[in-house]
Amino acid sequence: MKIKIQLTDAPIIAPERPLEFSSQAGAVAEFSGIVRDLENGGKISALEYEAYSPMAENQIRQILEALAEKHPCLAAHVIHRIGVIPVGETAIYVGIISKHRGEAFALLTEFMNRLKQDVPIWKRRSLPAAPGEQGSEKPKHNPTAAGHKPALLSLDEALAEILSRCPPLPAVRVPLAESFGLILRETVYAAEDFPSGDRSTRDGFAILRDDISEIFSIVDTLHAADWKPRQLKLGEAVRVATGASMPCENLRVVMQENVERTGDNIEILRRDESLNIRQRGEEMRTGSTILSAGTKLNPGALALLATVGHTQPLLSPKLRVLHFTTGDEIISPEQKPQPGQIRDSNSILIRTLLEQFQCDVIQKHLPEDFETAKMAIETFNLKPSTFNLILVSGGASVGDKDFTRPLLEWLGFEIIFNRVNIRPGAPLIFGVDGSHVAFGLPGNPLSHFVCFHVFVAAALAKMSGTEKKSFSIGRLTATLDDEANPRETLSPACCDGRDGEMKLKPLPWSSSGDVKCLAEANALIRVPPNQGSIAAGSQVSFVPLDF
Amino acid sequence: MIPDPVVLRVTNSADKRHTDFAMRVLLFAQIKDAVGAAELDVKISGEVKLAEIWKALVAIQPKLAGFETSTRVARNGEYADAETLFSDRDEAALIPPVSGG
Numbered sequence: 133m134k135i136k137i138q139l140t141d142a143p144i145i146a147p148e149r150p151l152e153f154s155s156q157a158g159a160v161a162e163f164s165g166i167v168r169d170l171e172n173g174g175k176i177s178a179l180e181y182e183a184y185s186p187m188a189e190n191q192i193r194q195i196l197e198a199l200a201e202k203h204p205c206l207a208a209h210v211i212h213r214i215g216v217i218p219v220g221e222t223a224i225y226v227g228i229i230s231k232h233r234g235e236a237f238a239l240l241t242e243f244m245n246r247l248k249q250d251v252p253i254w255k256r257r258s259l260p261a262a263p264g265e266q267g268s269e270k271p272k273h274n275p276t277a278a279g280h281k282p283a284l285l286s287l288d289e290a291l292a293e294i295l296s297r298c299p300p301l302p303a304v305r306v307p308l309a310e311s312f313g314l315i316l317r318e319t320v321y322a323a324e325d326f327p328s329g330d331r332s333t334r335d336g337f338a339i340l341r342d343d344i345s346e347i348f349s350i351v352d353t354l355h356a357a358d359w360k361p362r363q364l365k366l367g368e369a370v371r372v373a374t375g376a377s378m379p380c381e382n383l384r385v386v387m388q389e390n391v392e393r394t395g396d397n398i399e400i401l402r403r404d405e406s407l408n409i410r411q412r413g414e415e416m417r418t419g420s421t422i423l424s425a426g427t428k429l430n431p432g433a434l435a436l437l438a439t440v441g442h443t444q445p446l447l448s449p450k451l452r453v454l455h456f457t458t459g460d461e462i463i464s465p466e467q468k469p470q471p472g473q474i475r476d477s478n479s480i481l482i483r484t485l486l487e488q489f490q491c492d493v494i495q496k497h498l499p500e501d502f503e504t505a506k507m508a509i510e511t512f513n514l515k516p517s518t519f520n521l522i523l524v525s526g527g528a529s530v531g532d533k534d535f536t537r538p539l540l541e542w543l544g545f546e547i548i549f550n551r552v553n554i555r556p557g558a559p560l561i562f563g564v565d566g567s568h569v570a571f572g573l574p575g576n577p578l579s580h581f582v583c584f585h586v587f588v589a590a591a592l593a594k595m596s597g598t599e600k601k602s603f604s605i606g607r608l609t610a611t612l613d614d615e616a617n618p619r620e621t622l623s624p625a626c627c628d629g630r631d632g633e634m635k636l637k638p639l640p641w642s643s644s645g646d647v648k649c650l651a652e653a654n655a656l657i658r659v660p661p662n663q664g665s666i667a668a669g670s671q672v673s674f675v676p677l678d679f
Numbered sequence: 680m681i682p683d684p685v686v687l688r689v690t691n692s693a694d695k696r697h698t699d700f701a702m703r704v705l706l707f708a709q710i711k712d713a714v715g716a717a718e719l720d721v722k723i724s725g726e727v728k729l730a731e732i733w734k735a736l737v738a739i740q741p742k743l744a745g746f747e748t749s750t751r752v753a754r755n756g757e758y759a760d761a762e763t764l765f766s767d768r769d770e771a772a773l774i775p776p777v778s779g780g
Contacts, residue, residue, distance in 0.1 A: 187757075419717075
């Protein structure tokens with residue numbers, strides 16, 4: 133019987149045909165074992181497998197060879213994945229080729245039983261599901277959404293609705309070069325000590341730690357990349373460069389400044405206290421935590437992962453976002469507006485806000501008329517169901533509210549709410565379709581800005597498997613002038629936290645069409661309903677906008 | 680990437696000086712977690728049977744005592760039995776109950 137065995141840490145892709153297909157073959161029996169979302173009664177996101185690889189391969193081969201005597205088959209292909217395997221992905225693939233189905237079924241069944249008894253592979257631990265995935269499923273329809281007119285939600289109620297309905301997306305393995313800014317969904321442990329051996333921190337001479345000789349003979353020279361183990365004897369020295377691996381243990385490095393060299397001999401003039409050696413495992417011990425789940429991978433974290441060879445971290449995937457702009461009065465920013473026209477600022481605003489969350493963004497402009505818009509979407513051939521998030525920016529015209537809701541419903545979304553008791557940004561629409569979510573953003577730039585930072589950003593964070601801290605506390609440096617309004621107001625402000633306390637300077641704005649404050653604002657102050665002005669020095673709650 | 684357990688080398692430097700006279704014992708799964716190391720060096724002289732390997736292991740790492748009844752031992756990648764002889768040139772591995780597939 134022909135046998136092929138693979139232990140791999142890469143995702144398993146079932147082969148088209150196990151091994152080459154001989155003309156004698158009349159049957160192919162295949163089995164894939166998949167990681168389920170329940171382990172020992174708890175919800176999980178992944179299982180981590182460990183193997184004693186050489187022995188595991190050996191055992192698999194021996195089991196197959198023994199079983200083939202009882203059930204003669206033509207070929208067997210076994211792939212077992214090792215490492216972290218997310219829910220829904222294949223842990224083991226077995227393909228058996230035989231002349232008739234009976235032998236293939238028998239061999240496959242017995243092989244799996246034997247594997248689970250004798251092959252040194254272990255489920256090391258299970259990784260718990262991300263927050264929000266725990267426990268029972270939330271019913272898809274809630275009474276306020278199904279059939280009833282949704283109540284006017286407060287900001288906090290709307291945010292809670294969104295968070296409860298955005299699913300954390302399944303984690304994926306991503307090459308380092310494409311990992312920047314994504315969220316780590318596994319804890320990464322050091323696979324080996326770092327540095328992996330003792331290394332010199334000076335240019336100098338390595339001698340035995342307790343060697344009190346005065347004259348040493350130089351027996352070798354080591355550069356940073358050299359690996360030349362040798363046991364030093366008393367009176368022997370090795371010339372070492374900074375970063376060079378020590379030839380053996382229990383050495384010290386005498387700095388070259390403290391040595392007088394004559395030919396192949398050195399005389400030590402001064403000894404310092406320091407060993408001048410960076411010890412094995414000094415920075416990271418095997419098994420110690422390097423990066424925790426939930427970390428957003430910045431350039432430094434990526435350098436760390438590269439150092440330890442963790443080149444396929446388990447991450448929240450890049451979110452795919454489809455953004456529609458609407459409104460016939462919108463023209464490209466390069467054009468000069470005619471009376472009644474305005475330049476499109478929302479496209480660049482939304483695109484760059486999404487890019488701060490590492491989203492892949494597709495943007496399309498839709499014609500004002502609903503029927504034409506539907507035709508346009510079909511013409512674009514966008515496959516809206518392949519996007520995690522759909523955003524629709526209404527035009528500034530009166531009709532846009534009526535346009536976005538039917539559009540989202542036509543795309544298959546259930547509308548959860550279509551108004552929030554805030555200003556600016558009240559006509560916010562939120563819909564879900566399974567694990568896909570959609571927002572209809574009121575068209576004015578400031579409304580866009582507010583709705584994105586308060587609601588869309590929270591949804592993106594949740595889908596990435598993290599919880600965004602939505603609010604902070606700060607102190608006003610100037611009076612916030614406002615008329616009392618029955619809606620909660622989100623007032624743009626400039627926040628400075630350099631002195632330890634968050635100091636908030638309110639920025640002037642008069643309508644949701646304001647644009648100038650967008651360039652300066654890095655905070656949105658929450659002004660409670662019917663509050664009016666707030667005096668300088670008061671403590672306020674605010675939404676921080678920096679990432 | 681998950682480390683191949685075989686490359687996990689946790690030996691303290693005091694043990695290392697005796698590497699030439701010691702048998703390498705690889706630890707996996709719950710045993711690795713309990714001991715906090717992926718590998719132990721066990722000093723043996725000549726050829727010894729399994730019972731003595733266990734005795735030597737428990738002497739240097741008492742936590743291993745609790746695993747003896749449930750754990751199989753491999754010698755150079757093959758399951759060993761009570762009569763298998765181990766020398767310091769062998770690689771041994773403690774195999775707790777497996778759970779692959």
